[in-house]
Amino acid sequence: MEGSDNLAAGDAHERVVKLKDGAVLNRYWDDRDAPRTESWLDDVTTAKNNPDRPATEIYRDLRAGAASGWDFSSRWMDNPQQLGSIRTTTILPVDLNALLFQLEKTLARASKAAGDSAGATRYESLASQRQQAMETHLWNAKHGWYADYDLKTNKVRDQLTAAALYPLYVKAAAQDRAEKVAAATRAQLLKPGGILTTTVKTGQQWDAPNGWAPLQWVATEGLMNYGQKDLAMDVTWRFLTNVQHTYDREQKLVEKYDVSSTGTGGGGGEYPLQDGFGWTNGVTLKMLDLLCGAEKPCDNVPQTRPGSASAASQDGKMLSKPAEQNAPAKTDAATPQQDGKMLSKPAEQNAPAKADAPAPQSTAPAAPAEANAPAAPTSSAPAPAPAPAQ
Secondary structure (H helix, E strand, O other): OOOOOOOOOOOEEOOEEEOOOOOEEEOOOOOOOOOOHHHHHHHHHHHHOOOOOOHHHHHHHHHHHHHHOOOOOHHHEOOOOOHHHEOHHHEEOHHHHHHHHHHHHHHHHHHHHOOOHHHHHHHHHHHHHHHHHHHHHOEEOOOOEEOOEEOOOOEEOOOOEHHHHHHHHOOOOOHHHHHHHHHHHHHHHEEOOEEOOEOOEOOOOOOEOEEEHHHHHHHHHHHHHOOOHHHHHHHHHHHHHHHHHHHHHHOOEEOEEEOOOOOOEOOOOOOOOOEEOHHHHHHHHHHHHHHHOOOOOOOOOEOOOOOOOOOOOOOOOEOOOOOHHHOOOOOOOOOOOEOOEOOOOOOHHHOOOOOOOOOOOOOOOOOOOOOOOOOOOOOOOOOOOOOOOO
């Protein structure tokens, strides 16, 4: 890792941090400490509203927060309601380090395949060291979930976020810890429309009540990796139900969803809700294959979750109820559709690859009834989505 060789314990250099015990982990960083080009006035205003901090420090933390992809979230803030309290560069993110662990394992396999035994050994060693550092510093034993490490307080943070599932996604978690993360996910993150990004409402787009397609897939596959099939399929079905209800009303897929219910796009952040959307399209296709299986593929979401007690009696019924005379006007968004189907399958030669996880069997145990389970569709459309914050 660039810059790590000459770092003393307790020091940091750009994206690399060496903790006091010698463990090396990574953080988000930006080489510039100026306002973002695309949000210049916004950043200048944020800095002016926080005169107790150097403006250059705020600018770098805003840039690093944007680099994280979670722009913006209470994860990076001292005060969740105040963007100027952002300090991304003093936080070691659990998801970033999990993905770097996966990258090091991938490079080890690639080196071995290329006949580079020295490279394979080196990357395996780096992956092992990072995994040990994650288990030591990114596990919150008090609460029972993975979390970010705070360089300011020198301890793991308490906040539960969907990023806690990344160690499961990359198979870096211990089995007993994965089971605790699953329990916390069901108790605190699982909502009628999928997995919450965080449990905090701030008006930022990477906070409650929003849920994002990539995080739903990370949760689903991560839980599957550790034998949590029932919860994984519950996440899948709830998020797909959310996508389906929104599609039935608006005839499009969107960037993010409000998971506190079903049928409403997400909001908040610095720009309006986007139509499309690449990762929603991809995750939806993969989840449909995971939910219905190769033997009986589906283009729409089943009325009840396959494997649940009432699934057999509802066989063949779908959540989508398109009626030509009542169909909403089509939008300009380019969304695959055919005869009212949410995601009609392309020709066989262009069909997406099936998900690696096995399809759920009809003999799977019934999912427990929960108060926050998604409601079956009614004849009336959901209320229009609230206008997102600018």
